[in-house]
Amino acid sequence: MVVGSGAPQRGSAAAAASMRRRKPSGASGGGASGGAAGSMLQFYTDDAPGLKISPNVVLVMSIGFIAFVAVLHVMGKLYFVK
Incomplete structure (x- = not known):
């Protein structure tokens, strides 16, 4: 103590x-x-x-953002190939 x-x-x-x-x-x-x-x-x-957003909207926006970043990566790979 x-x-x-x-x-x-x-x-x-x-x-x-x-x-x-x-x-x-x-x-x-x-x-x-x-x-x-x-x-x-x-x-x-x-x-x-x-802002009042339902969990479903947050889920769809998150998946959409991930898909958008993935498309940008693929476009970047294809664009810079020489």
């Missing part, structure tokens, strides 16, 4: 009392991870600012 850490020793009455005073993790309403879930959920609400 570090001297002067300010925390009561593990197993002491003071440590047991501080454990009883703690709120349970589900009391905040944020789920199992506490505050992190509350801040993460704001990205998925209708009130969140920004």
Whole structure:
């Protein structure tokens, strides 16, 4: 144990009392991870600012970009062949 850490020793009455005073993790309403879930959920609400794109649109755009880069590579190979 570090001297002067300010925390009561593990197993002491003071440590047991501080454990009883703690709120349970589900009391905040944020789920199992506490505050992190509350801040993460704001990205998925209708009130969140920004562009609203469905996952299918993101998937199609990603595949289209990959195909476009592949076509550019093939065109570059064919164009520079002498």
